Amino acid sequence: MPIFGAIGIASTGATVYRKWLDAVSDNIANMNNATDTRSAAFQAHYIQARAVNYGSGTGGVEVAAALRSGNTQGRVVHEPDNPLADADGNVRYPDIDLGEQMTSLIMAQRGYQANLSVVDRARDAYNAALQLGRS
Numbered sequence: 001m002p003i004f005g006a007i008g009i010a011s012t013g014a015t016v017y018r019k020w021l022d023a024v025s026d027n028i029a030n031m032n033n034a035t036d037t038r039s040a041a042f043q044a045h046y047i048q049a050r051a052v053n054y055g056s057g058t059g060g061v062e063v064a065a066a067l068r069s070g071n072t073q074g075r076v077v078h079e080p081d082n083p084l085a086d087a088d089g090n091v092r093y094p095d096i097d098l099g100e101q102m103t104s105l106i107m108a109q110r111g112y113q114a115n116l117s118v119v120d121r122a123r124d125a126y127n128a129a130l131q132l133g134r135s
Helices: 005-030 098-134
Strands: 045-051 061-068 075-078 090-093
Touching (some): 005 045, 005 061
16 A cells, blocks of 8 residues: 555545535525426435445545436426415425435434545654654
């Protein structure tokens, strides 16, 4: 492993968690976007991660795919006062569960923070090693 391997691996983890945070925040921001019943509902975003050089301990992690949910039907809600309502007074909303998204948000935040902590600790260890070399 290179001397700065811990920082490199932790930074790949932080990048993946940041992209997960972006996807979750996009889902939460769009969960109340109504469309007419003829249009597709907003599709939730999901991030799929994979190990780089699995088993070697030197590759870190990367985003394998940025996926969208397959659910374009969403949920139909009766809101006759909504300007997008059809003749029956219905509009379409995305089928996004706020509880699930908030759970994902907390997990992504904690993972992001953990990876940044690894970077901080590795930097401190490298600085301490440099100080020993100067003595």
